[in-house]
Amino acid sequence: MTIGKIIDGKLFAAGLRAQVAEGVAAFADAAGRKPGLAVVLVGEDPASAVYVRSKGKMTVEAGMESFEFKRPDSIGQEDLLDLIEELNEDDRVDGILVQLPLPAHINEAAVIAAIDPAKDVDGFHIANAGKLAVGEKALVPCTPLGCLMLLKDELGDLSGLEAVVIGRSNIVGKPMAQLLLQESCTVTVAHSRTKDLASVVHRADIVVAAVGRPEMVKGEWIKPGATVIDVGINRVPALEEGKTRLVGDVATAEAISHVRAITPVPGGVGPMTIAVLLRNTLVAACARRGIAAPDGL
Numbered sequence: 001m002t003i004g005k006i007i008d009g010k011l012f013a014a015g016l017r018a019q020v021a022e023g024v025a026a027f028a029d030a031a032g033r034k035p036g037l038a039v040v041l042v043g044e045d046p047a048s049a050v051y052v053r054s055k056g057k058m059t060v061e062a063g064m065e066s067f068e069f070k071r072p073d074s075i076g077q078e079d080l081l082d083l084i085e086e087l088n089e090d091d092r093v094d095g096i097l098v099q100l101p102l103p104a105h106i107n108e109a110a111v112i113a114a115i116d117p118a119k120d121v122d123g124f125h126i127a128n129a130g131k132l133a134v135g136e137k138a139l140v141p142c143t144p145l146g147c148l149m150l151l152k153d154e155l156g157d158l159s160g161l162e163a164v165v166i167g168r169s170n171i172v173g174k175p176m177a178q179l180l181l182q183e184s185c186t187v188t189v190a191h192s193r194t195k196d197l198a199s200v201v202h203r204a205d206i207v208v209a210a211v212g213r214p215e216m217v218k219g220e221w222i223k224p225g226a227t228v229i230d231v232g233i234n235r236v237p238a239l240e241e242g243k244t245r246l247v248g249d250v251a252t253a254e255a256i257s258h259v260r261a262i263t264p265v266p267g268g269v270g271p272m273t274i275a276v277l278l279r280n281t282l283v284a285a286c287a288r289r290g291i292a293a294p295d296g297l
């Protein structure tokens with residue numbers, strides 16, 4: 001039995017952040033100010049607060065300015081839209097990220113639509129989604145772009161490969177499919193209504209699992225030698241009473257003997273998401289200032 005490679009997303013992300021930091025220094029020299037990222041967090045969800053803190057820390061470590069805006073759950077939609085308008089107009093702010101999900105009384109689509117597409121470092125605005133779909137230069141959602149970077153690093157040219165994306169969200173599944181199509185993969189998007197998911201997955205050279213169901217992709221579904229990117233970050237009860245642990249959407253222990261390579265959870269796609277967020281912020285800052293972004297980002 002052969003054992004596949006575990007892709008070190010944490011290491012790759014650290015390398016990307018170091019590259020971003022170099023570009024940030026060059027930007028600061030040329031522009032006379034640092035690139036700035038504004039993160040808006042609504043409500044008190046402890047997990048979201050942890051992510052926002054970690055994003056802020058890495059933003060500063062990359063040499064950028066971090067602006068954090070915490071608002072109570074009770075904030076009205078108009079007040080949130082006013083804040084976004086302020087950030088749109090603030091020249092020190094190159095990137096705006098509104099942490100999702102938002103409370104139920106707020107219309108998420110309206111909030112995303114209010115963000116200046118040039119500052120939409122999540123790539124969630126319809127203008128950016130549309131540009132991605134027609135192959136124009138766009139700000140691309142961080143998680144799928146991070147997945148693509150890991151895939152190209154592992155496989156090189158992806159042209160002609162059979163890719164199956166499990167999940168059809170606007171945040172991961174759909175943009176992932178667009179990126180793989182752009183790389184000339186043959187792309188299938190599977191989802192909760194897909195019939196016989198096991199055999200759909202079994203034809204894939206590349207599997208990207210982004211469904212949010214703990215270990216739902218089984219080892220024997222994987223074609224021998226396929227590369228698997230596990231986007232899921234699911235908190236499940238640990239053996240020890242009262243503790244939890246993180247698992248992905250793929251049953252990794254089973255899959256490892258089928259794959260060429262697979263991303264772990266944690267330490268795979270998660271760290272890439274944050275590194276690409278910093279990359280997107282630098283790219284947005286350069287574009288807004290008419291400065292060339294560093295090559296190879």
Ligand SMILES: Nc1nc(=O)c2c([nH]1)NC[C@@H]1CN(c3ccc(C(=O)N[C@@H](CCC(=O)O)C(=O)O)cc3)C=[N+]21
Pocket residue numbers: 051097098099100101122142233246265266267268269270271272273274
């Ligand atoms: N507008 C918006 N953009 C986002 O990008 C966004 C968001 N909203 N809402 C929440 C999700 C979640 N998210 C993660 C980023 C990094 C890790 C990450 O680095 N995870 C570590 C583990 C962290 C842990 O131990 O809990 C890992 O996988 O190794 C996880 C989750 C970005 N999100």
